[in-house]
Amino acid sequence: ALFQISLDEFGSPTTIDELFTLNIDESGNTITTGQPGALVVSGDDLHILVTDSVGGDRFYTYGGNRLPTDGARETFLPAMSPILGFAACGDQMIAGGNGGAIEISTDSGTTWVSIVSPTTNDITSAEIVDGRYWVTDALGGVYFTANEGADWTTITLPGSTNVTDLVFSGDD
Secondary structure, three states, rough: EEEEEEEOOOOOOEEEEEOOOOOOOOOOOOOOOEEEEEEEEEEOOEEEEEEEEOOOEEEEEEEEEHHHHHHEEOOOOOOOOOOOOEEOOOEEEEEEHHHHOOEEEEOOOOOOEEOOOOOOOOEEEEEEOOEEEEEOOOOOOOEEEEEOOOEEEEEEOOOOOOOOOOOOOOOO
């Protein structure tokens, strides 16, 4: 369920409204599989990832002229599940999962393509910064590509042995 919480000037909740409950699929059937995976905000859109190793992970968008009731924007192959790395920045999106599988979208999630991965280990996180895609894997590898996966660079962070998540602040 998606909730809107209004705060007063001191940061205390004043109202809590349920905006939407994601419980139906594209055909109007109740979704009986899947767990909440990630919420990613990009601009005015909220992207919702539902993890489902049986039917394939799915993502929905709430915002603009889209509602989750419009159906899943993408259903990733069950072999790629779970999607642990999921990010959006403007029109670019990246999803990384099982066995190093990576898919990207350059049109806000309308279409997706598989790209060459720098690893066969599970992707644990994904980010997009300045048009570059960044991923980490289950063994602590950190990688980035500036050309949609044609070439990957391995990053070694001093003193680190097991990096499984990345967070960027601003443009740095």
